[in-house]
Amino acid sequence: MNSKGRFGEFGGQYISETLMNELIRLEECYNEAKNDPSFNEEVQSLLNEYAGRPSRLYYAAKMTEDLGGAKIYLKREDLNHTGSHKLNNCIGQALLAKRMGKTRLIAETGAGQHGVATATVAALLGMECEIFMGKEDTIRQALNVYRMELLGAKVNAVTTGTMTLKDAVNDAMKEWSTRTEDTHYCLGSVMGPHPFPTIVRDFQAVISKEAKQQILEKEGKLPAAVIACVGGGSNAIGAFYNFIEDKDVQLIGCEAAGKGVDTDQNAATIATGTLGIFHGMKSLFCQNEYGQIAPVYSLSAGLDYPGIGPEHAYLNSIGRAQYVPVTDEEAVQAFEYLSRTEGIIPAIESSHAIAHAMKIAKDFSKDQSIIINVSGRGDKDVAAIARYRGVNLHD
Amino acid sequence: MTDKIRASFEKNKNGKAFIGFITAGDPDIDSTYEFILKMAEAGCDIIEIGIPFSDPVAEGAVIQNASVRALQAGTTTDMVFDMVAKVREKSDVTLCFMTYANLVFHYGYDKFFAKCKELDVSGIIIPDMPYEEKEEMESVSLKYDVNFISMVSPTSEDRVKMICSEAKGFIYVVSSMGVTGVRSSISTDLAPIIGHIREVTDVPCAIGFGISNPEQAKAMASLSDGAIVGSAIVRIVEKYGKEAGPYIYDFVKSMKDALLEA
Structure with missing residues (x-):
């Protein structure tokens, strides 16, 4: 090989x-x-000068209080120039x-x-x-x-x-x-x-390089978990990379489960994919019994991909990172939740990570922290979410 | 093993072979069976059978659309094997499969190449498996006497020696940058590449990508040991559907006749 x-x-x-x-x-x-x-x-x-880095690591006080567990920190890649990582x-x-x-x-x-x-x-x-x-x-x-x-x-x-x-x-x-x-x-x-x-990965690793320094400054210790959404997996690997050696930091990737992993309308590669060779790499892919690449689905265009980057497949295989499915509905609820609670409209992709943090925050103690990578801002998604909620928008 | 591919070149007086491609299952698998026999009858020396893949990234629109039609018709790898078994009742024409790495990987290398051996399939062409990655597949295919066909492209440059020193069956010389498909002219200066290949190996080399008429077939075969034609044949299937057989016969015959003059 x-x-x-x-x-x-x-x-x-x-x-x-x-x-x-x-x-x-x-x-x-x-x-x-x-x-x-x-x-x-x-x-x-x-x-620094053009993109506006380093991006903020923002302590989401209201969200923390509301969820009643770990301190929630948002890595604000949505504030990067052009609105994403x-x-x-x-x-x-x-x-x-x-x-x-x-x-x-x-x-x-x-x-x-x-x-x-x-x-x-x-x-x-x-x-x-x-x-x-x-x-x-x-x-x-x-x-x-x-x-x-x-x-x-x-x-x-x-x-x-x-x-x-x-x-x-x-x-x-x-x-x-x-x-x-x-x-x-x-x-x-x-x-x-x-x-x-x-x-x-190397160019995105700046996310975890900054986040690690920022969380140590704010909390004096490493986070209990880092959570990011995963399509191909660039923002997630960027958010994970400098924490991989820190074995006590849980790394959690959130895949797009679309209408559910028990339906055929999802893009959750780790949950439903198998080993294959496609787009230049050996990795996990959503595919049929003959190896034809499956038509996948997610409300989120950025996660609507039938494969996953090889380093994620590896981190999953050795158990260093875990990958969880998040449905369209859960992501939309998180999109609305963060908008209302913190005044931050996240990308529908990033909302998958927020949704999972909302589920698990209370499993941690109040002196622990979780970093959610808010990979992008949600302005681009507002019209689609309105449609999803059955709201008619007029210019 | 007896080298059936080499024999397919050597049996012609000028040592040149005409290699034709057809997408299996377009418009349906029974038609492909008939088309393959017509191609053999018209003098096609080697027939490349394309097993359709959902995302054929080396193909231009013509073969990509044929793949879509074949998959919509429900074509599977097992159906292609069954069809080839039927062909074997009528013809011993030299056959190769052309498909993408994932279909063979997913079928299981051992299981796939055992089938090939059973059906006397001589070679496998995988456009998304370059020299660096071929070992995992070739180590299995050779166990079953199936040649892993190496590809050389206009950008191979310093890689030609490495690729060709291990080449078996025939060498697939890609005429142009980009994907498969009919081209009005082939602008790459292929003579130096062929010369380079000849210095390394005596494995026959044939040129493919963009060849669509007898003049091009003759010119490319003069330069090398053969011409590979895919999209121009598949276009006939696109046009005539199930009725394409006689048209394919006429086209292949005209190409073969021209090639024999090379």
Whole structure:
């Protein structure tokens, strides 16, 4: 077995020969860059001055009081420029792409957050940008489509398959295999072939690096648990990474259970998936008895993906992290709850993590703390939640 | 093992082989059975049978749409094996499977290749399993005398030697960047790549991706040991559906005739 980019048996480079040399070059360039102080300074400078990092670790006093257990801290990735954690990775990858001499970025997007973040960095760095988005998602997240266009990106609505995130990845990969000379595929999650799961994790690890320092300053000890939502798993791995060695910190990923893990309308890969090879990696996937990738479902476009990053599959297999399913209804209730209780409207993706924290907070004592990664803000979801609740909105 | 793939090249006077692709189950599995026999009858030296996958990331629109039609018709890996068993009652044409890693992985490597051996299938082509990852599958396929077909692309450069030194069956030379599909012209300068392959191995190499007419087939076969044609055949199925048999026959025959002049 290829030992490159493996997390246990998960990961690898299951990709067409046409892209292999490009992946090798990317890995070499990344290894060089990450040991180059000037590259790291450049990344850090944009994270601080442009994205607005470090993001706050906010003590949610009302929520804590209401839930009656652990102290609840919210890692406010929703306050990052462009409204989600996605920009952390895009800044890193775009600077890496420039270093490789690329002038064009392509990316997939589900909810549109990664597409917006990619388009934003492309505008900032003067790069051409093309985004692939499932047609279904362009309807669910129409505002983000316009936002990307406003930023100068071309948005391609993908009409194959389920017309969601999985199909957007397919088309972005196809486009990349057509044109690598000037183009970098700015993959948005900790998935795909090596070295992407490692590169994206490293750029998102800033979340737990900050959070660890912040919680130690505020509480003088580590949290009892860190909770994040998981689609491909980039915000979760970012929130977990610097706590992995701290065995007493529970790491909990919240998967999209859609209409329930006992229905066929969910995207809960750990709960319902099996080992497979897809999108460049060996990992867990929702698939049928013959290995056909299943059409998955979640109200949340960003979690509506049939696989999970290989490092999460590994953390699950060794029991270091646990993964729990959260339904649409639970997520919507958490969306409404955080809005009312703390005056923070979270992304519907992040609401999955909030929902689980609401369930387990009381199982902890008052001198323990829980960090919830609020991976994005919910402005983009307001119209969809209104529809979900049967409210008719008019402009 | 006897090298049935090599023999498929050598049996023609000029040593060139015509390799045709068909998506199994498009528009239904019984039609595929008939199409394969027609292709064999028209002189197709090696037939690549595509086992349809839900997310064929190496395919252009034509084969992707064929995969969708095949899956909508309920095609499964077991149905493809049953169909090949029927073909074997009538023809000993050289067969390879082309599909994606997940279908074979999920079926179970041992179980899959045992079936291949039973059905005299000579090779497996997996576009999402490059040199670095092939060992897990090839170590099993070879136990059952099934060649793992290596692919070389215009971007392989310094990788050609490594890939070809271990190549078996034939070498699939990808003519162009991107995905499968008909191209009006093939712009990659393939001669240096073929030259490079020849320095490393005498395993036959055939060119695929974008070949759709007899002139291209002849030109590509002149450059290498054969031409691989997929989308142009699948397009005929798309157009004529169950009635595509005679049209496929005529097309394959015209391609083979041109190739024999290479």
